[in-house]
Amino acid sequence: MPNIILAGFMGTGKSTVGQLVAASLGMTFVDTDDLVEQATGATIRDLFLRSEAIFRKFESVVCLQAALHNGLVISTGGGALLNEKVRTAFEMSGMIVCLHASVDEIMRRVGADPNRPLFGTREEVEALLNARAAHYASLPYHVDTTGKLPEQVASEVIELWHSTMN
16 A cells, blocks of 8 residues: 655644644555654754754655555655655655645644754745745645634545545
């Protein structure tokens, strides 16, 4: 069974929705940030404090490993698919769905979470979103999560899954 890969900016609901999708479809849920933390014994924040490049190296390794499996719902870090090798591996392993949310919604959901190393002021969030906009737009499937319950978003992802698998 091909994988479902959830991509998009932080705070768009990838982990929450991914767990719901996996449970509904009888698939296994995997969060690449959790895999990085398990592999390194360090938190994402600690890795970023050392350097973003170190984090991205570990992230690409766990993403490439996850892409080798089938039947997974994979929640990726917001920048994971910026790596072309990772993106290609995920494209070959399943369906990539980019989750979106408004800046206001992202700010409300993430707030001042100290575990989000790239999260900052509204201006910083907007700048990072703008820098990644073309990348996110190039992904094949999109679901806006703004103002929706996680269950609603999960249903939309599952509907996309069924429509692409038939």
